[in-house]
Amino acid sequence: xxxxxxxxxxxxxxxxxxxxxxxxxxxxxxxxxxxxxxxxxxxxxxxxxxxxxxxxxxxxxxxxxxxxxxxxxxxxxxxxxxxxxxxxxxxxxxxxxxxxxxxxxxxxxxxxxxxxxxxxxxxxxxxxxxxxxxxxxxxxxxxxxxxxxxxxxxxxxxxxxxxxxxxxxxxxxxxxxxxxxxxxxxxxxxxxxxxxxxxxxxxxxxxxxxxxxxxxxxxxxxxxxxxxxxxxxxxxxxxxxxxxxxxxxxxxxxxxxxxxxxxxxxxxxxxxxxxxxxxxxxxxxxxxxxxxxxxxxxxxxxxxxxxxxxxxxxxxxxxxxxxxxxxxxxxxxxxxxxxxxxxxxxxxxxxxxxxxxxxxxxxxxxxxxxxxxxxxxxxxxxxxxxxxxxxxxxxxxxxxxxxxxxxxxxxxxxxxxxxxxxxxxxxxxxxxxxxxxxxxxxxxxxxxxxxxxxxxxxxxxxxxxxxxxxxxxxxxxxxxxxxxxxxxxxxx
Numbered sequence: 262x263x264x265x266x267x268x269x270x271x272x273x274x275x276x277x278x279x280x281x282x283x284x285x286x287x288x289x290x291x292x293x294x295x296x297x298x299x300x301x302x303x304x305x306x307x308x309x310x311x312x313x314x315x316x317x318x319x320x321x322x323x324x325x326x327x328x329x330x331x332x333x334x335x336x337x338x339x340x341x342x343x344x345x346x347x348x349x350x351x352x353x354x355x356x357x358x359x360x361x362x363x364x365x366x367x368x369x370x371x372x373x374x375x376x377x378x379x380x381x382x383x384x385x386x387x388x389x390x391x392x393x394x395x396x397x398x399x400x401x402x403x404x405x406x407x408x409x410x411x412x413x414x415x416x417x418x419x420x421x422x423x424x425x426x427x428x429x430x431x432x433x434x435x436x437x438x439x440x441x442x443x444x445x446x447x448x449x450x451x452x453x454x455x456x457x458x459x460x461x462x463x464x465x466x467x468x469x470x471x472x473x474x475x476x477x478x479x480x481x482x483x484x485x486x487x488x489x490x491x492x493x494x495x496x497x498x499x500x501x502x503x504x505x506x507x508x509x510x511x512x513x514x515x516x517x518x519x520x521x522x523x524x525x526x527x528x529x530x531x532x533x534x535x536x537x538x539x540x541x542x543x544x545x546x547x548x549x550x551x552x553x554x555x556x557x558x559x560x561x562x563x564x565x566x567x568x569x570x571x572x573x574x575x576x577x578x579x580x581x582x583x584x585x586x587x588x589x590x591x592x593x594x595x596x597x598x599x600x601x602x603x604x605x606x607x608x609x610x611x612x613x614x615x616x617x618x619x620x621x622x623x624x625x626x627x628x629x630x631x632x633x634x635x636x637x638x639x640x641x642x643x644x645x646x647x648x649x650x651x652x653x654x655x656x657x658x659x660x661x662x663x664x665x666x667x668x669x670x671x672x673x674x675x676x677x678x679x680x681x682x683x684x685x686x687x688x689x690x691x692x693x694x695x696x697x698x699x700x701x702x703x704x705x706x707x708x709x710x711x712x713x714x715x716x717x718x719x720x721x722x723x724x725x726x727x728x729x730x731x732x733x734x735x736x737x738x739x740x741x742x743x744x745x746x747x748x749x750x751x752x753x
Contacts, residue, residue: 288565289706396453556592620638
C-alpha cells in the first residue's frame with residue numbers, strides 16, 4: 262500500500278476549509294496594508310505639508326522687511342499686513358530676564374577655578390554638609406555634596422516647577438541661573454514648594470549669592486520714528502523685546518548707541534506663489550491617489566494563491582495573479598470616500614474667494630482637481646497680499662478658520678477612523694510602523710489565527726489517525742497474505 266499517497270489524497274479535501282481561512286486572512290492583511298498606505302499619504306499631507314510647510318506665516322508672506330543703518334540692533338519681520346510705512350528704530354534698552362550670576366567659583370583647598378566636574382563638597386572644603394538646599398520658585402531642590410556642577414545644571418534645568426535655565430562658563434568659572442521667560446511675573450524668588458518665602462539657602466550661601474544679587478526682569482525701551490516725518494514718534498516698553506508696528510514685528514537685540522535702524526518694506530510674491538503652486542500640486546496628487554483606491558478594479562475570480570498553487574506556477578504568473586488579487590480591496594471604501602467628500606466641500610465653500618486669486622476646480626470627471634492661473638495669482642497677491650493669507654491660513658484673529666487648518670482637521674478625523682479600523686499610526690507616515698492590535702481588523706486577525714490554529718490541530722490529529730488506520734490495515738493485510746501463502750504451501 263502507498264500509505265503516503267492515500268493520506269495525502271484524503272487530507273487534500275480536508276484542507277480546503279483551512280485554505281479558505283488562510284485566503285481570508287491574507288485578504289484582511291492586504292487590506293490593512295492598503296489602509297496603511299492611505300494613512301501614510303494623509304499623515305504626510307497633514308503634518309509635513311499643511312502644518313509644517315504651508316501653515317507657517319512665512320510660507321505665504323509676500324512682504325519683506327529690509328534693514329539699513331544699524332543692522333545688528335534689531336531684527337525685523339514683515340507680516341502680510343505690513344502697510345509699507347518706512348520707520349527708524351532706536352533701541353534704548355534691551356529687556357532682560359530675571360537672573361543671577363556667581364563670582365568665579367573656586368575649590369576651597371587649592372583655590373583653582375571650578376570645572377563642570379568639580380563637586381559641591383570641593384567648593385565648601387572640609388566638614389562639608391551631606392547636602393545643600395535651594396529654594397526657588399516654589400520648588401525645593403536638594404543637591405548632594407558629591408554632585409558635580411554638571412549634575413547641578415541637570416537638576417536645575419530638569420525641574421519644571423522652578424522654570425529656570427542654568428549655565429556654567431568653564432572659562433570664567435561662573436554659574437548663571439536665569440528665568441526661562443521674560444517679565445516681572447517670572448522673577449526668580451526664594452520660595453519653597455509650599456510657597457513659603459525664604460531669606461537664604463545653603464546652596465546660595467555656597468555660591469555666595471544674597472537676595473540682593475538676584476536681579477529682577479527689566480523691560481526694553483524701543484523708540485520708533487516715521488522715516489518720512491521725524492515728529493511722528495512712539496516709545497514702547499515690551500517685556501520680551503518684541504513689538505509689532507505697522508505690520509512689522511521688531512525684535513530688539515542690542516542697544517543702538519545712537520545709530521538708528523531704518524526699516525523699509527518690499528513686496529516679493531515669489532515665495533507665496535511657489536508655495537501655493539506646491540500646495541495645489543500636493544492636494545491634487547493626494548486626491549488622485551485616494552480616488553484611484555476607491556475606483557480600482559476588483560477581480561473577484563483571483564483569490565490569494567495557496568503554497569501548493571504557487572508551486573505549480575511560474576514566478577511571473579504568481580506575481581501577475583497576486584497583483585490582481587490585491588486590486589480593488591478598498592473599492593468604494595467609506596472612509597476614503599468620506600474624506601474626499603469633506604475636502605471637496607471645504608474647497609467648494611472657498612471657491613468664490615479662491616477664484617479671485619486664479620484658483621478653481623477642474624471638470625467634474627477630474628474629481629475635484631484644483632487648477633491655477635499663475636498670472637492671475639501673482640497679480641492678485643501683489644494687489645492684496647493679506648487676502649490670500651486670510652483665505653488659506655486664516656485671519657490673525659481666527660487663524661484656525663483658514664483652509665489649511667480646516668483641511669488638517671478633516672484629515673485628522675480620517676486618521677482617527679483609520680486608527681480604529683486598521684490600527685494605523687495617526688502620526689507616522691512610515692510604511693513599516695506596527696499596527697495597533699486592538700483595532701477592528703487587529704481583533705479579526707486574532708480570531709483568524711485562533712481558528713487556523715484549531716483547524717491545524719484538528720488536521721494534524723486526522724492525519725495521525727489516518728496513518729495509524731492505514732498502517733494497521735497494511736499490517737493486517739500482510740498478516741493475511743502471509744497466512745494465505747502458508748496455507749497454499751501446506752496444501753501443495
